Amino acid sequence: MADAARDDNDVPTLIAASSADGTTIVRVQVIAATHSLRVDDNTTGTDHGVANAVRDSNFVPVLLAVSSADGITPVEVYADAATGKLLIDSV
Amino acid sequence: MADAKRDANFVPTLLGVSSADGTTPTLVYADPTTHRLLVDTARSSGSATGQTGTNANVLTVTVGSADASYWVGVSSTCTAYTSGSMQIQLAYTDETNTARTATIQGHFTSGYGINISGTGAFEGQILHIRTKAATNIVVSTIGTFAMTYDIYATITKVS
Numbered sequence: 001m002a003d004a005a006r007d008d009n010d011v012p013t014l015i016a017a018s019s020a021d022g023t024t025i026v027r028v029q030v031i032a033a034t035h036s037l038r039v040d041d042n043t044t045g046t047d048h049g050v051a052n053a054v055r056d057s058n059f060v061p062v063l064l065a066v067s068s069a070d071g072i073t074p075v076e077v078y079a080d081a082a083t084g085k086l087l088i089d090s091v
Numbered sequence: 092m093a094d095a096k097r098d099a100n101f102v103p104t105l106l107g108v109s110s111a112d113g114t115t116p117t118l119v120y121a122d123p124t125t126h127r128l129l130v131d132t133a134r135s136s137g138s139a140t141g142q143t144g145t146n147a148n149v150l151t152v153t154v155g156s157a158d159a160s161y162w163v164g165v166s167s168t169c170t171a172y173t174s175g176s177m178q179i180q181l182a183y184t185d186e187t188n189t190a191r192t193a194t195i196q197g198h199f200t201s202g203y204g205i206n207i208s209g210t211g212a213f214e215g216q217i218l219h220i221r222t223k224a225a226t227n228i229v230v231s232t233i234g235t236f237a238m239t240y241d242i243y244a245t246i247t248k249v250s
Contacts, residue, residue: 017126019126041130044125045124045127047125048126051098051099052098052102053100064096065104065129066096066119066120066121067123068120068121068122069123071120073123074097075104075121075126077105077121078127089122089125089130090129090130090131
């Protein structure tokens with residue numbers, strides 16, 4: 001499991017939960033030259049049932065968003081563990 | 092203004108700022124099944140099913156404040172056919188401020204062309220266009236025909 005990298009001011013970088021298990025920490029990657037977030041735009045995925053944000057060993061929580069189904073329930077945002085790409089749905 | 096939701100450990104969910112005013116905090120959504128973050132891309136889509144006549148506005152997109160390039164894609168399925176032919180038309184204003192119309196070619200049943208003249212699926216070819224700022228891109232259907240059809244259009248900003 002990777003911990004969030006940090007800048008000189010100890011600000012952590014983005015981390016998300018692995019789409020493989022909903023638990024493993026994944027560093028979300030950015031293209032250095034363009035500063036663009038690397039994403040994987042698709043509509044497939046599996047809910048691994050993790051209700052609360054998992055944390056790295058420094059207690060940095062993964063990204064949480066709100067369920068589009070009810071606008072209330074916190075939902076972990078997943079990333080691909082192999083590529084570091086944040087999973088998005090743009091459709 | 093919405094407050095961030097929190098999990099059982101009080102970790103707050105993502106908040107963005109409203110694009111309407113640059114100030115109001117706004118909740119960011121994710122799909123609860125796929126856990127994918129929902130994002131808004133420069134893609135618009137329109138559709139109409141069970142159409143029996145021409146449709147002047149299957150999809151309209153207004154170009155922003157700068158000239159831009161788009162991909163335009165269409166498909167259609169004729170479910171009942173009596174006579175005539177239908178075509179899918181793209182209207183826009185190019186970067187020189189000249190109004191343009193293009194009849195979209197595609198694959199229909201066994202060959203390529205612009206006419207839908209029987210039951211079957213029309214798979215339109217993607218067009219790349221350069222458009223003038225603050226003008227409209229319009230996908231419509233034209234022709235003289237007696238048929239029932241469904242149509243789908245997507246316009247994606249690419250640069």
